[in-house]
Amino acid sequence: MKDRYNFSEIESKWQKVWEETKPFKVTEDPDKEKYYVLEMFPYPSGKLHMGHVRNYSIGDVIARFRTMNGYNVLHPMGYDAFGLPAENAAIQHNVEPAEWTWGNIAEMNRQLRQLGLSYDWDREVATAHPSYYKWMQWIFIQFFKAGLAYKKESQVNWCPSCQTVLANEQVVDGCCERCGSLVGKKNLSQWYFKITDYAERLLSNLDKLDGWPNKVKIMQRNWIGKSHGAEAQFKIQDYDETLTVFTTRIDTIYGTTFMVLAPEYPSVPDMVKGTEYEADVMAYIDRCAHMSEIDRTSTTNEKTGVFIGKYAINPFTGKTMPIFIADYVLMGYGTGAVMGVPAHDQRDFDFAKKFDLEIIPVIDPHDPEVDLNNLKEACAAEGTVINSGEFNGMDNKDAIQKIAEVADERGIGRKTINYRLRDWLISRQRYWGTPIPMIYCDDCGWVPEKEENLPVLLPTDVEFTGKGESPIVTSKTFVDTVCPVCGKPAKREVDTMDTFLDSSWYELRYCDARNDEEVFSKDKVDYWMNVDQYIGGVEHAIMHLMYARFFQMALYDLGLVKDEEPFQNLLTQGMVIKDGAKMSKSLGNIVTPAEIIEKYGADTARLFILFAAPPERELDWSDKGVEGSFRFLNRIWRMVYEFLEKYENIPGKYEIRNEADKKLAYTLNYTIKKVTEDVRDRFNFNTAISAIMELVNEMYRYKEGDVNEALYSTAIKTIVVLLAPFVPHITEELWQELGYEGYVYDQKWPTYNEEELKKDEIEIVVQINGKNKEKINIPGDATREDMIQIASENEKIKGLTEGKNIVKTIAVPGRLINIVVKG
C-alpha cells in the first residue's frame, strides 16, 4: 500500500472497473425487494455545475446504501435534451441544435462518470432522440383520443421587430432581450391539455403523499387554488350579452357599484366599436398587452382602468352600474369579469377611490373601529348583512349559501367551484422539441398521424433565422402531407411540444428504456414503479411535479400504469450558493466541479457537498471546507496504512478487556446506529459523516494505547464499509488493500450490538427554576425517583434549595432534573 492517498489514480482505476463490469446494471427480480432512486435528469447545457453534483451525490448515497441493505436498486440517468438554449445556439452560432445537444451530452456523460455514480447506464435516455420522442408522440395521441388535448386561441409574447414568439424568459422589463423592442401580444391557435379535469384529483391525492415535504404539498394546493363560490349573471344595458362573474363573496352582491372586465375580455372591442370610448379603450388594451401578470396583479400599484361606455344591471337590485376594463382583472382566472364591491374588497376599494365611485357597505362587522359610512379601507370581516333587501339581518356566512340558492332559483346564478389552475398550454413555436404528431385536413379537421408512422421526425432542412412563428415552417419537406383518414393533401402541425411533457413520464421509460415495440412493458413498470425516492431542486416543487403527477393519472386512466401517483417519496434539495449569493457568471463566484475533481478528486467533492449542509437547506460553498474534507480522507488513508504496517488484520469476535476497549466498542456501535438512521430515515448525511469523523477521532486516541487487534481491525473494516456510499473510490481501494474478498459496494451494511451501547453511568443536569446549576452522575438505569433522590443529596443543590419551598420537581430520565422553588 502506498503511504500517500493518490486520488486521481484510484478514481480512474475504479471508474474503469465499473465501466467494464457494469455492477449497477439491474433487471427485474421478483425475489428481491426493489428500490427505485431517481434524480431529476439534467438539461444538457454542456457543463456540470455544483447543483448537479449535489443532486447526484445525494441520490448515489441513497442508491448505494439501499443496495448494501439488500435491495434490488434501480438508479438511472438521462437527459432532458430538448429546449431553448440549443435553438439559441443555432441562431447565434450557426450550429445545428442536434449537433450542439449531442456534443453537450457526450461532455456531460464524461463529467458524470468522473463522479463515480452508481447508474445503470444501459437505461440512459435522451428526450431529443427519436427513440424517446416517438413514444412521447404516441402518448400525445392517446391523450388526444381520450379528449385531453384540444386547440384554443391564446396569446403569446410577440416581438414586432424580430417578428417572432418570445418565451417569458426572453422578455426583460417588457422588452425583447435580443433587440430591446417593446414586446406585444399575438393571438395564435394552440394545443392545450385539460389538466383542469384532474384538478380535484391532483388536490385530493396530495393527502396521500406522506413521503412528500409539507411545503411542496402546500405550494401545490395553493397553485391548484380551489375556491368555493358562486357565479352571478349581469345583463348589459343596450347590448345583447350577459356577463357572468365568479365571486367567493356573493353575500356582498348588493354592494356592487361597478363591474370590471379583463382587458382581453373578448367582446370588449365590439362593445366600444364606433363609440366615443373606442380610442381610449383600445389604447388601454394595447398598454396591458405589454405588462406581465405579476405587475398587473400587484396590489401596491395604483389602480388603472377605463370606462367602456356600457352599464350592467345588478340582477338583485336592478340598479345599473358602469362597466370598466382594468389590468387587475385577469382573463385566465374565473370568468374574466368581476363585480366591484368597494366596501368589502381592497382592490375594488382602491379602484372606486380612484374613479370616485359609490361605496355601499353591506356587511356590518360590529367593530367600533370601523365607520361604515366613512370607510378608510375595505372591510373583509364577517358580520351581519345590511342594505341588502330581503337578506338583511342574516349572518353573512349564511347569506353566502342563501343568496346563491335564491340566484339559482331565479336563474341568475348558481353555486360553483373555481380553480386557479389553468389548462396546460403545450404548443411551442420552436424547432428543438418533439413535433406534435397532428395533421390538419380541410375535410377531417385535426387528426393524429397514424401510430405506425411514428415518430414524426424533426425536419433537418430548416433555417434558424430567429424570425417567424416557428422555424419548422421553413422546411420544404415537413409541412405537406396527406390526411391519415381520407388521404387528401393535408398539413402538419408545425409547433412542437413544451419540454415539460418530455420530463413528465421519463421515470416510466427508464423502467424499459430500450423498448421499440411499446412505450414500456407494463410488467416492467409494475415491478419498478413507483419511484421510492425522487430527488431534485426545490424550484421544481410546483410545475414539473404537477405535470408529472397529471401524466401519471392520465396514464392510469388509460390503464397503462397501476398507480395514480408516480413519486412515493420526495426530497427537495436546496441550492448551492457561494458567499451568500447564487453561483453565477455575472457575480464571478462560480466554482466548477471539474476544477475541484482535478485538485482533490470526486470523493472529496462528494464528501464536502454532503457534509456541508443537510440536503434540504441551501449549501454555502467554501473552498476551505473542501480542504477539510480532503484532509479527512487523507486521515482515513493514513490510519489504514499505519494499521496494515503495525497490526494483524483479524476482524470479528473481540474481547472487551478494559475501559478503552469499552469506549471504542461503544463509539463503534453508536456510529453504526447513527449513520444507519441518519441515512435511512432522515437523509441527514452531514450528521452521519460527522459521526464517522468522531469515530475516527476516537480511533486515533485509541491507537495510542494498548491496541486490541480484533476490536481495532473490526473498527477499521466497519469504517470503510460505512463510508462506502459517500466516497466510493477510496473505500473500494482500501477494501482491496485490507485484503477482503469482493467489492465494498457489494458488502452487507453493518449492524450494531445493543449490549455494547449500554452505559453504566450517565451524566445529567440539575436545574433550579430552569437554570442549570449542577451536573451529577447517575446509574444508566436510574428511575425518576432514583434521580430525584441522588440530586437532593447533592451538596450544591442542598445549599441552593435550603430554606426554600420546593413547589415541584420534574425529572426527565436520561436528561435532567428541574427543581421549581419559591421564596
Next chain:
RNA sequence: GCGUCUGUGGUGGAAUUGGCAGACACGCUGGAUUUAGGUUCCAGUGCGAAAGCAUGCAGGUUCGAGUCCUGUCAGACGCACCA
C-alpha cells in the same frame, strides 16, 4: 404583489419528540515534529472579571422555548413559454 421557505459563534452547521445551545468541520491561537515553509500530531477557542447573558427583532404560552403561538424585519425560491 401573491405563494412557500430560511434566519443559531469569526464561518458552514449540530441540537431527530418542548429538556445540558454551539456536536462535527472551517478559521484563529499556542505547543510538538521539521533545516525552513507546507504536511502531520496535540491542546485551546460564543460573549462576560463574575453573577450571568446569548439562537434576526418584539411580545406570548410553559417548570422549561433555537424548537410552539402572535406580530415584525431581512434573505432565498416559485409565479404557468428557462429547465
